[in-house]
Structure formats: C-alpha cells, structure tokens
Amino acid sequence: MLFSKMFIPTVKEDPKEAEVISHRLMLRAGFIRRLASGIYTWLPLGLKSLRKVENIIREEMNKKGAQEILMPFVQPKELWEESTRWDKYGKELLRFFDRNNRELCLGPTHEEVVTDLVRREIRSYRELPVNLYQIQTKFRDEIRPRFGVMRGREFLMKDAYSFDVDEEGAEKSYRDMYDAYTNIFKRCGFRFRVVEADTGQIGGSFSHEFMVLADTGEDIIISCDACGYAANLERAEVGYPDTVPHSSKKGYFKKVDTPGQRRIDEVSSFLNVSPGELIKTIIYNTDRGVIGVLIRGDREINETKMRNLLSLDYMELADETTIEDVTGGPLGFSGPIGLKIPLYADRDILYMEDFVVGGNERDVHIINANLGDFTAEGFYDIKIAREGDRCPRCPGTLTSTRGIEVGHIFKLGLKYSKAMKATFLDKNGEERYMVMGCYGIGVSRIVAAAIEQGNDENGMILPAAIAPFEVDVLPVNSSHAESMELAEAIYRQLLEKNIDVIFDDRQERPGVKFKDCDLMGIPLRVTIGERNLKEGLVEIKERDKKESIRVKKEEVVRRVEEYVEELKRW
Ligand SMILES: [Zn+2]
Known part of the structure; x- marks a missing residue:
C-alpha cells in the first residue's frame, strides 16, 4: 500500500x-472516528487491524470444529x-x-436467536454436538459509553454457542x-490471565474471563501466586482465619x-476506636x-456475592424512609x-468482640456489643477482596492487578x-434438553486493549500479528x-513475499514520516537514508527498541522476512 493513496x-x-x-x-492515528456517543466508524488503518x-x-x-454463521442484528x-x-x-436492551407495531430489539447477545435456530433444526443426538459462532455487530445501550471502542454501545463481537447431549460433552x-x-x-501477542468470573446477565453455572494485563484496565484481578487462584474482583473469594470464633458474650x-456522627x-x-472495631x-x-447486611467497618460489601448467596435478581440500597421504618432510626445509625x-x-464478624x-x-451508637446480642441468618464470605487478604484456596496472600476483559466463556x-x-x-428415543455453553470475544475491544498494553510517548506499540502493517x-x-528507487x-x-508493507512515498519532511510510523505502531521500520546508502546500507528498526541495525541493501528483504516471522511467533 502506498501511504500517499491511503486515507x-x-x-x-x-x-x-x-x-x-x-x-x-x-x-490520533486515524483508526476510528466518533459518529455518536459510543458509536464509531472504523477507518482503513483501524479496520485492517x-x-x-x-x-x-x-x-x-x-x-476446534466451530462453524461460522451470521445471525440478524x-x-x-x-x-x-x-x-x-x-x-x-x-435498559441496555x-x-x-x-x-x-411489532416490538423488536437490537441484539446485545444471541442466546435466544441461536437456541431458536437449533431447536427448530436439530432433532437427534446424531446431529450433536454442534458449535455455531458469528462475528457480528452488537448493541448495548450503555448508560455511560466511554473510552472509545473500549466501552462503546455498538461493537463487534465474536459469539459462539455450543449444544451437547450431556454434561460431559x-x-x-x-x-x-x-x-x-x-x-x-x-x-x-497479549500478556493475559484467565480468571474465574461471575455469570451475571447471561446466567449459567460457571465461567472464565480472559483478561489482558494493563495498568489502565477497568477490571481488577485478584490472584494468589502461591496456588494460581485468580478471579475478577466481582467474584473473588477470600480466605478467613482458621482460629475458633469468639464466644458469644451477651448483654x-x-x-x-454520638451526635451527628454517621459515617464510619x-x-x-x-x-476513638479503629474502623475495624466497628460493624x-x-x-x-x-x-x-428488606434485609440487613453486616460488615466490618473497614471493609465493603460485595453485592455480587450477596446476590449469588441469596439468588437475588434485585438488590438495591434502601432509601431513608425504608431505613427509618425498619430500624426506627435515621441513615447512619442502623445496628443489628x-x-x-x-x-x-460477613465471616469477619465471627472473630470480633466488644x-x-x-x-x-438518632445520634446513638452501641459499644461493647458481641455476637450473643443479635441473631444473624449466617456468616458468609460477602466482602470485596483486596490485596493482602488471605487466599481462599491456600494459606497464600492475595494480590491485585489490573486488566481488560477481552473474552468470556460460560x-x-x-x-x-x-x-x-x-x-x-437420545439413543433410546427419549426427549432431552440440550446442554449449552456460550463464548464471547470483544473483537473491537481487542484492538483497544492491544494499545493499552503497548504504547509509549510516541504512540502505539502493536504486536505484529494485529498491527495495521508489519513494515x-x-x-x-x-x-x-x-533513495526513492531503492x-x-x-x-x-x-509485497511479493506476502509481507504486509506500507511505502511512505509522501512528499513530506522526514520528521512527519517518522512520527506517523511510530504513532501507528508499525512493528518494523526500514529507513532508506542518503548517508547510509553511500555505504550501500539500509537501516532496520523495531518499534519497541531504541537501537536500530544497518544491513546491506541486498540483504534487507531477507532480514525483514526473518524479523516479521520472529515477531509473529507465539
Ligand atoms: Zn492460594
């Protein structure tokens, strides 16, 4: 491709x-342009990636034997x-x-459509298993679309659905x-981690997320280096002490x-007590x-764990009127x-006393309270995990890293x-339900995630496999x-060697060309300069390296081929 001819x-x-x-x-690099909130046009360079x-x-x-189809939007x-x-x-739907006057929706996901297709077409165990996938536009009416294509409303997704005869399949x-x-x-070319995840809106029994590691990621990954346990923050369990809980003093x-003192x-x-001594x-x-949830003063409630614990569809903080009705006191003075x-x-409370x-x-707290002073339905792991907590699987300690979710399997x-x-x-002619799985990849988000993982002050540093051009x-x-001829x-x-190459044939100052090349994250730059050329040499530079090498002009093509092959190895 000639740079001068490209948009x-x-x-x-x-x-x-x-x-x-x-x-x-x-x-900046001309990958995308915004049309409306959370809705983007992909320009030639972005679309190539x-x-x-x-x-x-x-x-x-x-x-893996999955077959591509294309379902309606x-x-x-x-x-x-x-x-x-x-x-x-x-409202995301x-x-x-x-x-x-028929009511319709824009597909945010396709479980319903694919299940309808398969139930109409597949009759016998002989036709199973089947795994159907598509790469298609989705729409989710996010309340606050942001971060460009990272959290857009319209986006490209790969979604796959498997149908099996039994659990084992x-x-x-x-x-x-x-x-x-x-x-x-x-x-x-990602550095990524696979974590246990919550099943959320999609539902189902268990799931994993594939997280690209990036400091700027929106998601928090909780993991244990000792045993390999990893989960997203929503789902992450916490280990509790092995020691015996305190006896239930009473009365x-x-x-x-505590006039006017509401917050922890x-x-x-x-x-004059530490927040950890409060509940x-x-x-x-x-x-x-209406329910009450008790948690140590220095910790936060994980509402996802609560929802799962009680199989709740709906869970929202009560308003002040409800709080006054059920407790008799205003917000900030509730107690068990x-x-x-x-x-x-939360289980932490088992180990607290006084x-x-x-x-x-209003304006009243209670001190020296103990477990015997109230009755709870039970003590559970319902707090938000954090760095330094104990691992739920081993005596190790949990650490916290940031990531971007790019894939999710359920x-x-x-x-x-x-x-x-x-x-x-089935074989005996008996009617049985198909056992399903679903598997998503945020295709447009992958490009953004690659940039979050690889960049510097000059622009993108893209893996060769997904950069718009290799050279x-x-x-x-x-x-x-x-110079121009060479x-x-x-x-x-x-081009003849099937290398994806762009030729910067523009009548531009060198600085502009170098800047654009770096900005676009092209992994390999072949620079033809007058001074090197006098010695019959050409410069090759990798985007993420400071130094460049000089090679004989006759050897450039072979060396570039080797580089590209090496860069795309995984
Ligand atoms: Zn562990």
Missing part, C-alpha cells in the same frame, strides 16, 4: 474527548419473552417498534473453547451518644424483602441489636434449552531519486 487522517494534538490512551491514539484480529479468531475457532421480542430476559435485561466443548481462546490471545453493651470515619474518631449495618431492598429483619453477616454498632435511634447448562424447549431425542518502508528524502524496489519485493 489516514492523523491528528497532532491530543483529542479532548479521549479519556484513555487507546482512545486518544486511535483517534480489526480484520487481522477477526482472522485469528476464525482460524482458531474453525480448528434485529431480534423479535417474543424470543426474549420465552427466555424471560425481556423484562430482566434492563434497545427496544423499538416496527411499522406493524458440554465440558469438552467448554475446554475446547478455553484452549481456542488461549491460542487466540497468544497469537494476538455487656452500652448505648453512647466520623464514629471511629469520635469514639456497618447496611439495609437493602431485595426481591426477598433488636432489628427484626433477616441479617446476613465492637461498635448503630443504636437504631457454561450455561440447561438455562436456555429449558426455557425455550430446545430438546433432542513501513520509509525513504528519508523524497526528492532523492536513488525504497520502491524493497517495497515491491516485500
């Missing part, structure tokens, strides 16, 4: 709208009612009416996808005045009614003693096949005929 609208200044590095660089990612995904999916309400998700999905399908994903992210407690920091400094009592509205609602406590709780009346079990009656006839052939002086010859020969 690459680069920008010198940092765009104001961009909050993260990948977004800033994708705008995107297509390379797609191809890697296709190859690895096909290797627009989906009918009826299917979503069958799975009961029409009401549950919330963009709904609308057609001219015949489903587990094999899951493992196959686990392996395929591992290969995909290795080939993309020692005493009311104290206020109460602890007012009473917070948080009141929630749930689909099981005398409360008539079900109380769920602690401080709210008094359930074992769905019978959730959708039961709801939508996707059945088959930039750059003649320093465009008016120097001999550059073009090298360019032609590299």
Whole structure:
C-alpha cells in the first residue's frame, strides 16, 4: 500500500474527548472516528487491524470444529419473552417498534436467536454436538459509553454457542473453547490471565474471563501466586482465619451518644476506636424483602456475592424512609441489636468482640456489643477482596492487578434449552434438553486493549500479528531519486513475499514520516537514508527498541522476512 493513496487522517494534538490512551491514539492515528456517543466508524488503518484480529479468531475457532454463521442484528421480542430476559435485561436492551407495531430489539447477545435456530433444526443426538459462532455487530445501550471502542454501545463481537447431549460433552466443548481462546490471545501477542468470573446477565453455572494485563484496565484481578487462584474482583473469594470464633458474650453493651456522627470515619474518631472495631449495618431492598447486611467497618460489601448467596435478581440500597421504618432510626445509625429483619453477616464478624454498632435511634451508637446480642441468618464470605487478604484456596496472600476483559466463556447448562424447549431425542428415543455453553470475544475491544498494553510517548506499540502493517518502508528524502528507487524496489519485493508493507512515498519532511510510523505502531521500520546508502546500507528498526541495525541493501528483504516471522511467533 502506498501511504500517499491511503486515507489516514492523523491528528497532532491530543483529542479532548479521549479519556484513555487507546482512545486518544486511535483517534490520533486515524483508526476510528466518533459518529455518536459510543458509536464509531472504523477507518482503513483501524479496520485492517480489526480484520487481522477477526482472522485469528476464525482460524482458531474453525480448528476446534466451530462453524461460522451470521445471525440478524434485529431480534423479535417474543424470543426474549420465552427466555424471560425481556423484562430482566434492563435498559441496555434497545427496544423499538416496527411499522406493524411489532416490538423488536437490537441484539446485545444471541442466546435466544441461536437456541431458536437449533431447536427448530436439530432433532437427534446424531446431529450433536454442534458449535455455531458469528462475528457480528452488537448493541448495548450503555448508560455511560466511554473510552472509545473500549466501552462503546455498538461493537463487534465474536459469539459462539455450543449444544451437547450431556454434561460431559458440554465440558469438552467448554475446554475446547478455553484452549481456542488461549491460542487466540497468544497469537494476538497479549500478556493475559484467565480468571474465574461471575455469570451475571447471561446466567449459567460457571465461567472464565480472559483478561489482558494493563495498568489502565477497568477490571481488577485478584490472584494468589502461591496456588494460581485468580478471579475478577466481582467474584473473588477470600480466605478467613482458621482460629475458633469468639464466644458469644451477651448483654455487656452500652448505648453512647454520638451526635451527628454517621459515617464510619466520623464514629471511629469520635469514639476513638479503629474502623475495624466497628460493624456497618447496611439495609437493602431485595426481591426477598428488606434485609440487613453486616460488615466490618473497614471493609465493603460485595453485592455480587450477596446476590449469588441469596439468588437475588434485585438488590438495591434502601432509601431513608425504608431505613427509618425498619430500624426506627435515621441513615447512619442502623445496628443489628433488636432489628427484626433477616441479617446476613460477613465471616469477619465471627472473630470480633466488644465492637461498635448503630443504636437504631438518632445520634446513638452501641459499644461493647458481641455476637450473643443479635441473631444473624449466617456468616458468609460477602466482602470485596483486596490485596493482602488471605487466599481462599491456600494459606497464600492475595494480590491485585489490573486488566481488560477481552473474552468470556460460560457454561450455561440447561438455562436456555429449558426455557425455550430446545430438546433432542437420545439413543433410546427419549426427549432431552440440550446442554449449552456460550463464548464471547470483544473483537473491537481487542484492538483497544492491544494499545493499552503497548504504547509509549510516541504512540502505539502493536504486536505484529494485529498491527495495521508489519513494515513501513520509509525513504528519508523524497526528492532523492536513488533513495526513492531503492525504497520502491524493497517495497515491491516485500509485497511479493506476502509481507504486509506500507511505502511512505509522501512528499513530506522526514520528521512527519517518522512520527506517523511510530504513532501507528508499525512493528518494523526500514529507513532508506542518503548517508547510509553511500555505504550501500539500509537501516532496520523495531518499534519497541531504541537501537536500530544497518544491513546491506541486498540483504534487507531477507532480514525483514526473518524479523516479521520472529515477531509473529507465539
Ligand atoms: Zn492460594
């Protein structure tokens, strides 16, 4: 490709709208342009990277026997009612009416559509297992789209769905996808980690996330170096002490005045105790009614763990009126003693004694409270894990790193096949439900994640497998005929060797060309300069190295070939 003929609208200044590095660089390098909030156009350079990612995904999916299909973007309400998700999905599901007043939505995911397809077409165990996937546009009406294509509303996704005759088959399908994903992210050149994840909106029995490691990542990964345990923060379990819980002293407690002291920091400094000696009592509205959750004052409640513990669909902090109704006191003074609602406590509380709780009346707290002074439904792991906590699997200590979720695999079990009656006839002619799995990759997000993982002050540092070009052939002086001739010859020969090369044939100052090459993250630069040329030499430089090497001009093509091969090895 000739640079002069390509539509690459680069920008010198940092765009104001961009909050993260990948977004800033994708705008500056002319990869994407914003059309509306969370909706982007992919320009030629960005699209080249995107297509390379797609191809890697296709190859690895096909290797595992998955078959590509293409399902519609627009989906009918009826299917979503069958799975009961029409009401549950919330506002991210963009709904609308057609001219015949039929209600439709833009697909945020395709479990319903694919299950409908398979239940209509597959009758017998002989036709199973099957794994169908697509690479297609999705729409999720995010409340706050941000970070460019990292968290857009419209995005490209690879979604796959497996259907098996039994649990054993489903587990094999899951493992196959686990392996395929591992290969995909290795080939993309990522440093990544696989973590246990929550199943969330999709539902199902268990799941793993593939996280690209990047300091700027939105997700927090909790892991243990000693045993290899890793989970995302939502899901991460915590180990608790092995020691025996404290005996349940009773009746020692005493009311104290704490005028205007509501927050943990206020109460602890007012009473001169550490936040860890306090217990917070948080009141929630749930689909099981109003509940109280108890947690040590220096820790936070993990609402995902709470939802899973009680199988809640709905869980929200109670408003002040509800709090006054159930506790008798205002917000900030709730406590477990005398409360008539079900109380769920974090396990930390088992190991506390003589602690401080709210008094359930204005400006009153209780000191010297103990386990015997109230009744909880139980003590559970319901706190948010953090660095330094004990590992749930071994005596090791948990650490925390940041990542970007690029892939997510779910074992769905019978959730959708039961709801939508996707059945088959087994060997004995008996009707049974298909066992499902679903597997997603954020294709557009991968390009952004690669940039978050690889960049410096000059621009992107992209892995060769997904950079828009592998090589930039750059003649320093465009008016120097001999340089231009040699550059073009090298360019032609590299093309013949199937190297993805761009020839910077523009009548531009050298500085502009060098800057653009770095900005676009092209892994290898071949520089043809007048001075080197006098000695018959050409310079080769890797994007992420400071030094360059000089090689004889006759050897350039062979050396570049070797470099590219090495850079794409995984
Ligand atoms: Zn461990």
